[in-house]
Amino acid sequence: MSSISASSLASALLRQEVLDLHAYHVPDSSGYIKLDAMENPYLVPLALRGEIAEAVAVAAINRYPDPGAVSLKEKIRGVTGLPQGMEVLLGNGSDELIQLLAMAVNKPGAVLLSVEPSFVMYKMIATYTGMRYVGVPLAADFSLDLPATLAAIRREQPALVFLAYPNNPTGNLFSADTVAQIIAASPGLVVVDEAYYAFASDSFVPYLARYPNLLVMRTFSKLGMAGLRLGFLAGSAALLGQLEKLRLPYNVGVLPQLVAEKLLAHHEVLLQQAEQIKRDRAKLYQQLSEIAAVKVYTSEANFLLFRVANATAIFNGLKQRGVLIKNLSGGHPMLKDCLRVTVGTPDENERFMLALQESLHNG
Numbered sequence: 001m002s003s004i005s006a007s008s009l010a011s012a013l014l015r016q017e018v019l020d021l022h023a024y025h026v027p028d029s030s031g032y033i034k035l036d037a038m039e040n041p042y043l044v045p046l047a048l049r050g051e052i053a054e055a056v057a058v059a060a061i062n063r064y065p066d067p068g069a070v071s072l073k074e075k076i077r078g079v080t081g082l083p084q085g086m087e088v089l090l091g092n093g094s095d096e097l098i099q100l101l102a103m104a105v106n107k108p109g110a111v112l113l114s115v116e117p118s119f120v121m122y123k124m125i126a127t128y129t130g131m132r133y134v135g136v137p138l139a140a141d142f143s144l145d146l147p148a149t150l151a152a153i154r155r156e157q158p159a160l161v162f163l164a165y166p167n168n169p170t171g172n173l174f175s176a177d178t179v180a181q182i183i184a185a186s187p188g189l190v191v192v193d194e195a196y197y198a199f200a201s202d203s204f205v206p207y208l209a210r211y212p213n214l215l216v217m218r219t220f221s222k223l224g225m226a227g228l229r230l231g232f233l234a235g236s237a238a239l240l241g242q243l244e245k246l247r248l249p250y251n252v253g254v255l256p257q258l259v260a261e262k263l264l265a266h267h268e269v270l271l272q273q274a275e276q277i278k279r280d281r282a283k284l285y286q287q288l289s290e291i292a293a294v295k296v297y298t299s300e301a302n303f304l305l306f307r308v309a310n311a312t313a314i315f316n317g318l319k320q321r322g323v324l325i326k327n328l329s330g331g332h333p334m335l336k337d338c339l340r341v342t343v344g345t346p347d348e349n350e351r352f353m354l355a356l357q358e359s360l361h362n363g
């Protein structure tokens with residue numbers, strides 16, 4: 001053993017899927033105006049911060065967290081408007097729930113199906129849990145290609161389907177009727193991922209009772225709690241009761257439970273911030289659509305997708321001017337020369353627009 005180098009040891013011991021994986025890259029953002037990760041730019045209001053500080057000061061961090069997270073789940077049921085008979089399963093962020101679902105359905109040969117371009121973690125988690133991944137291309141305008149999706153479902157019989165509603169990174173909300181047809185045609189579980197629910201005009205929560213194979217997944221990350229790591233699945237008690245067995249007993253710590261509870265008791269404060277972000281999204285959309293060299297796409301999320309002649313040049317130009325956004329070029333072919341900007345504060349958006357104008361003119 002001692003003669004083998006550490007890297008050849010890793011190659012010898014680890015699964016090929018793991019060795020082949022490209023790590024989810026998170027760039028160093030220190031010093032930048034950070035508009036790359038769909039975070040809420042606003043801090044918690046001062047009065048509420050005081051209340052949280054007091055609760056944290058007396059929190060029993062010497063004890064394991066409440067494994068059932070009873071009072072947090074009660075708050076979540078309330079703010080979500082969960083239909084009767086539906087249950088909640090908590091995750092350490094919703095990424096953890098994607099992984100839990102993949103583990104739960106992963107019989108030999110099982111397929112995870114999603115659309116492309118969409119959230120990259122669906123494919124990544126399918127790969128490292130050993131599921132077979134099938135990605136159905138969206139139409140050119142990023143709407144669902146219903147005939148192609150239904151054909152893929154008939155052919156592949158996926159155990160698990162993910163549809164982000166609104167979609168990331170395109171920002172659009174798929175037609176609800178089309179999503180409903182996909183749920184009805186699917187032999188396996190369909191997860192409608194509502195990470196951006198606070199910024200969108202529609203939700204599948206009211207349809208949970210109608211479709212027994214439907215799960216709605218949400219996260220509080222995009223609503224001002226990215227640092228807490230809290231997501232949840234909503235669905236039938238029969239389904240979630242089984243999935244609950246795969247949840248690691250203490251996956252949501254004492255402090256995230258406590259802080260999220262306090263914040264959700266003031267859900268309206270967060271929703272007001274989301275309303276502000278929606279107004280600023282409209283303004284930013286308008287400004288981008290007035291630039292001839294930019295094609296901006298409509299969005300029901302807290303970010304905007306836009307296309308330029310040379311995304312990497314503009315991305316670098318923005319970065320040189322202190323603004324960090326996401327360069328999607330080089331990923332999916334349909335995203336060639338696309339960039340994604342998170343809606344920030346009005347001041348951040350203005351500085352982004354200035355830096356963009358300069359980058360377009362001077363490189």
Ligand SMILES: *Cc1c(COP(=O)(O)O)cnc(C)c1O
Pocket residue numbers: 038092093094095096119164167168193195218219220221226229230231
């Ligand atoms: C951000 C995002 C998530 C993951 O959120 P967590 O921070 O892990 O809760 C899930 N789905 C989509 C579509 C997202 O954009």
